[in-house]
Amino acid sequence: MQDLTLVFGMVVIISIVIMKTTDEDNRLKFISGAWILALVLTAPMLSELWASQAISYVDDDGNSHDGLPQKWDGTQVICFDFSSDSNHPVFMSGTTMISASGESISVNDAFNGSVASWDGSFVGDEAMTGVCIGGLSEYTNGFDLTLDAVALLPNQDLEIVYDIGDYGPFVTSIGGVAQADDWSSWWGLYINGAEASVGIGDLQIDADDVITWRIES
Amino acid sequence: MFDAHNIALSATETLLFNVAILGIIVFALLKAERKLDESSSWIMLGILAIFAIGGRILFDPLPNIQPVTVIVLLTGIYFGAPRAFALAGIVALLSNLLVVGHGPWTLFQVIGWGGVGITGALLSDWLQTDQKLNVNRIALVAFISGFAFNWIVSLSILIQTDISVMLPYIFNGLLYDFYHATGNLAFAAWMAVPLGDLMHRHRITPNENAVSRVVTN
Numbered sequence: 001m002q003d004l005t006l007v008f009g010m011v012v013i014i015s016i017v018i019m020k021t022t023d024e025d026n027r028l029k030f031i032s033g034a035w036i037l038a039l040v041l042t043a044p045m046l047s048e049l050w051a052s053q054a055i056s057y058v059d060d061d062g063n064s065h066d067g068l069p070q071k072w073d074g075t076q077v078i079c080f081d082f083s084s085d086s087n088h089p090v091f092m093s094g095t096t097m098i099s100a101s102g103e104s105i106s107v108n109d110a111f112n113g114s115v116a117s118w119d120g121s122f123v124g125d126e127a128m129t130g131v132c133i134g135g136l137s138e139y140t141n142g143f144d145l146t147l148d149a150v151a152l153l154p155n156q157d158l159e160i161v162y163d164i165g166d167y168g169p170f171v172t173s174i175g176g177v178a179q180a181d182d183w184s185s186w187w188g189l190y191i192n193g194a195e196a197s198v199g200i201g202d203l204q205i206d207a208d209d210v211i212t213w214r215i216e217s
Numbered sequence: 218m219f220d221a222h223n224i225a226l227s228a229t230e231t232l233l234f235n236v237a238i239l240g241i242i243v244f245a246l247l248k249a250e251r252k253l254d255e256s257s258s259w260i261m262l263g264i265l266a267i268f269a270i271g272g273r274i275l276f277d278p279l280p281n282i283q284p285v286t287v288i289v290l291l292t293g294i295y296f297g298a299p300r301a302f303a304l305a306g307i308v309a310l311l312s313n314l315l316v317v318g319h320g321p322w323t324l325f326q327v328i329g330w331g332g333v334g335i336t337g338a339l340l341s342d343w344l345q346t347d348q349k350l351n352v353n354r355i356a357l358v359a360f361i362s363g364f365a366f367n368w369i370v371s372l373s374i375l376i377q378t379d380i381s382v383m384l385p386y387i388f389n390g391l392l393y394d395f396y397h398a399t400g401n402l403a404f405a406a407w408m409a410v411p412l413g414d415l416m417h418r419h420r421i422t423p424n425e426n427a428v429s430r431v432v433t434n
Contacts, residue, residue, distance in 0.1 A: 028356055032403035036282065039399060043280050050392040194382070197389050 004045055011038040052140075052204040064192040064210040067111040068134055069097050074208045077134035078149045080158060080174055081214035083127070088175050090157045091131045100135040102152035131158065142191075142203030142211055143169055150174075168201025177215055185217040235275035242271050250415060261419035262300060265292055266307050268412075273312040281393045282400030285312075286366060287359050287408060289330045293337025294344055294355075295416040301334025302327075322373040329369035333362045350413045356405040363398030 011034050018030045039046070065073050079095070082088040095111040098104055111128050133152060139145040150158040161173035171187050172179050179186040189196040189203070190212040196203055205211065246264050253260055265288055272284035285308055293301035309326040313319040336358065337344070344354050371387055 028352060028402070028406040032356075032399065032406045035399050036403045039396060040279055040282070043396075046392060047280075051389075194385075197386060 001049070004042055004049070007038050007042055011035060047202075048204070051198060051202055065208070067108060068132060068210070069105055072134035075134055076136040076139055076145060076205060076207065077132055077210045078136070078145055079128070079130060079132040079210065079212040081128045081130045081212055082175075082177060083129040087177055088130070091129065091175075093129060095128050096131045098131060098133045098152065100133070100152070102154070137207065139205055141201075142189075142196075142205055143200045145205060145211060146171075146200060146213070168199050171200060171213070174213055174215075185215055188214045188216040190214060232278045235278065239271055239275045243268065253419065258296060258419050261416060262292070262296065262304060265416075266304055266311075269304070269308040270312045270315070273308065274316045277316060279400075281396040284404045284408065285330060286333055286362050286397070286401050287404040288412065289334045290337040290355065290359055290362060291409060291412055291416060293334035294341045294350075295413070295420055298335045298338035301337060302331035305330030305334055321376055322370055325370045325373040329366040332369065333366060336362065350409050352406065352409050355409050356402050359401035359405040360398045363401045364394045367394040367397055
């Protein structure tokens, strides 16, 4: 943040100097050039800052913790929903709630995950099959949260397979349930019940966010 | 064995190579242009399409900075709305197919850039003073076009989602809209006059043709 203030403070000063010293034909050329240079150099920092602002704007409507254990209120939770595939060998029915210490707390047979499906329709009527890991805190990045949460489970029950592409990590398989080669199924990412607008590697999370991975078809 | 096609380049290095390639293309075309028939506006449109497609692909490493919007705007001013719209269509489709990615959004990009071309045609008189381009006014229109174009393209998400997602989506993209707008400002400052001169030489001038025909008779 301080670096950004410094860079853009300098660009403002440079712009003023150009305004005062350059003739009118060249003014815009040099000022726009300085701004482009600053924007390109700070692009990774700026986009991270912007993503964290944007996520607080699209905030939690307060319902995303419904159906989860009450002591998880105000904490970070990550859920894995296998319901449209239901081929997971361990999490075959209901939603297993697992604490931050890796212990199974309860199984909720009616948890719907409050997830709107990728095409905007609400899938809330259907009970979710899978697992939620909650009571987590202090994560700021979705990918870190995902990897650390699955590491809490024994036997690699939720092993994550991912590719690193041009847009960061891309999850192709969770707990042995892989996306189809022809894209007839894939792993969708949601935050507080809404489809995430960025990839998991760029997903900035707040203290009480609920992330859901859901196999879609 | 040394594999010459397997060199990993950083984004900056890729950009430098791309700028070198673009420089060669522009230099060669400008050389060739001098030998062109004065009234060959169609060949001029072809050259503009190559500039725009080449520029869009080669600037791809920079976030949302590309010359297409300004080229289409200038085409609107000099060649009118229909040809600017045709150019927008060809540039959007070909550059998406070649590199950037083709999908339902291509249609929205064609409409967006076509709209920029129409704006150029409609404001043609205001954007020129005494037969010369008014660079400051063009830069202003180009800057606003950056936001307008991106918002039109954002409408493409309505194919998959409902309207409630629109506002957060637009908010999320504002930073990238700003990159596009600032890029347009720089392209307008640096390119408007040289490209304008080029287009002016091959502008369709029906009056001159009519006069010469009368004279030869």
